[in-house]
Amino acid sequence: MSTLAIFVWLLNIVVDTTGHIAFKHAAVTESESELLRWKSMLSSMPLWVGIFCFCLEFLLWLVLLSMLPLSLGILLSGFNTVAIMIAGRLIFKEMLDPLRIIGITFITVGVALVGGYA
Numbered sequence: 226m227s228t229l230a231i232f233v234w235l236l237n238i239v240v241d242t243t244g245h246i247a248f249k250h251a252a253v254t255e256s257e258s259e260l261l262r263w264k265s266m267l268s269s270m271p272l273w274v275g276i277f278c279f280c281l282e283f284l285l286w287l288v289l290l291s292m293l294p295l296s297l298g299i300l301l302s303g304f305n306t307v308a309i310m311i312a313g314r315l316i317f318k319e320m321l322d323p324l325r326i327i328g329i330t331f332i333t334v335g336v337a338l339v340g341g342y343a
Contacts, residue, residue, distance in 0.1 A: 230292040234301055237285040242308045244278030246316055247271040300339055303332045 226234075251272035256262035266272055290298050307329050313319040321329075 226297075227292065230289065233285055233289045233292065237282055237289060237302075238305050238308050240278050240282045240285060241305045242312050244275045244282060245309045246312055247275035247278060249313070249317060251275060300336050303336050307332055 248271070251266050251269045254262060254265045254269060256265050286298075286302075289301075293301075310321065310325060310329060314321045
């Protein structure tokens with residue numbers, strides 16, 4: 226994998242994780258009614274940051290797929306899930322129970338094993 230492909234892949238992980246974190250921030254707004262909650266959410270900066278990040282992540286994904294076989298690209302995208310779970314733990318104090326930690330380990334080991342032959 227080229228240095229540029231590694232850079233695009235890592236940038237993709239950062240942008241995707243940022244988008245998910247922004248959406249979570251937008252989703253936890255509190256209001257008295259459901260209508261006010263949606264109105265507040267639609268006018269919140271985190272929602273628009275999340276939308277921007279997902280659009281950028283889509284473009285980065287296309288660039289990455291132009292550099293790598295799909296079979297390798299989809300393996301590498303597994304790290305997005307790992308990064309999002311870790312960010313959720315660090316930022317929102319979400320629980321990473323033993324089953325999730327085992328899942329993260331399987332994703333990491335699986336990508337390392339299979340990706341080495343792609």
